[in-house]
Amino acid sequence: MTDQRFTELLGKQLAGEISADESIELNSILANNAALNKEYHLLQTYLESETEEEENIDVVFNRIKSQIQTPQAPQLKIIKSKNLLWLKIAAAVLVTLGIVLLYKREAFFSDQADHLVLVKVHTKAADIRTITLGDGSVVKINSTSKFRYPKKFSGHNRNVYLSGEAFFDVKKDLQHPFIVHTEKMDVQVLGTAFNVKIYPNDAFAETTLIRGKVVISLNQDKSQQFTLKPNDKFTLTNGKASLSQSDGEGVTETAWTNRELIFKNDRFDEVAKLFERHYDIKIAFKDPDLKKLTFTAHFTKENITEALNALKFIENFNYSIKGKNVYIFR
CATH class of the missing domain: 2.60.120.1440 (Jelly Rolls)
Structure with a gap:
């Protein structure tokens, strides 16, 4: 259910454990539902205003809940531990929100959406x-x-x-x-x-x-x-x-759409990322200073060996290839 997923993502964000992909997912949920967005910012405002971890949590929760017009909501026991505290607040507010939104039968939670x-x-x-x-x-x-x-x-x-x-x-x-x-x-x-x-x-x-x-x-x-x-x-x-x-x-910027690689005065470590995505390999620098070398090149149908040999004409370095692993060294 979307409301359950939203509760989980918000809890992770408050606990500082949300990943980049999960952050994008949370933002997409907020972008598609004004009611959730409003209550999300309300919750954030209250949490940011709290300066003492041991403040009476019942007071905090009641202030948040008082902003939401809802049928009778179930009571939740709050544990006074920092991460669990925030997670329980988020869960409590979103349980209440779930009742409100389901009661209003918004399309965001509809099986037919x-x-x-x-x-x-x-x-x-x-x-x-x-x-x-x-x-x-x-x-x-x-x-x-x-x-x-x-x-x-x-x-x-x-x-x-x-x-x-x-x-x-x-x-x-x-x-x-x-x-x-x-x-x-x-x-x-x-x-x-x-x-x-x-x-x-x-x-x-x-x-x-x-x-x-x-x-x-x-x-x-x-x-x-x-x-x-x-x-x-x-x-x-x-x-x-x-x-x-x-x-x-x-x-x-769009050369990749034709399966080509073009770079101008790019550092070797940035070029390495392009190579990794383009050739399905992993590149490791045994000498960190080699990352700072810069290259300008245009590759069309060259394989990884041909590409690296071309770069060797520009700067002095060596390489070895073992399976899908490439090692760059002096």
């Missing part, structure tokens, strides 16, 4: 997938990525969820904005083509606009919004946002 069933696509290394969404939009998903989307769009927005990299060619619909939700930012469009790259193990996230117009809002501060024009490239690194120009129609 088919549009809320999300299809999950998980690509492996060296795997690229192309899918067509219910509105006719086409999404090409890069390797080692996770993408979720509804079987059928319904409601005001067309919401999809990404961890990794994907290229979107979105059907124009002025009445229904298309929103790509990620861990760090949301990308909203009406009809356009753009690339989004946000891998969990990368130090940066980026969006490159090919045509049309997109608006990016940061999850850490929704008031920060950035509007991109064609060939604009938005980059988020360590919470700092910047805008630059791509090299014309995003050739470098």
Whole structure:
């Protein structure tokens, strides 16, 4: 049940044990239900206002519960341990919320709400997938990525969820904005083509606009919004946002859609990540200083041996390959 999953995710967040994928899932639930969103922020406000762990928990819980108009709710015994305390508050509030929402028979909890069933696509290394969404939009998903989307769009927005990299060619619909939700930012469009790259193990996230117009809002501060024009490239690194120009129609950023690799003045450790996803290998640096070497190259049909040999003409290093493991050394 969605309410049970929401309780579990909120409890993990309050306890500081939520993963990146679970955080995206929690945000998607909140984005699709105004009532849950309101009560979520109410709960957060109360918890943040508490400065003493041993404050009378019954008082805290009663203050929260008093904000919700609901039929008689079951009583819960609260244990005064920090993580368990927050988990019990979340559970208590959401039990009450569940009764309210079920009582109102909202579509979010309805078994007939088919549009809320999300299809999950998980690509492996060296795997690229192309899918067509219910509105006719086409999404090409890069390797080692996770993408979720509804079987059928319904409601005001067309919401999809990404961890990794994907290229979107979105059907124009002025009445229904298309929103790509990620861990760090949301990308909203009406009809356009753009690339989004946000891998969990990368130090940066980026969006490159090919045509049309997109608006990016940061999850850490929704008031920060950035509007991109064609060939604009938005980059988020360590919470700092910047805008630059791509090299014309995003050739470098979208080369992967044609199973090509293009990089310009990139560090070796960043190139290694591209190689790992493209060739389904693992790269280890025996000399950490080699990570700082920079390369510019364009690979089309080269295998990993040919690619590494080409880089050796640019900088001095050696390598060995054992199965799917590649070792870089002096």
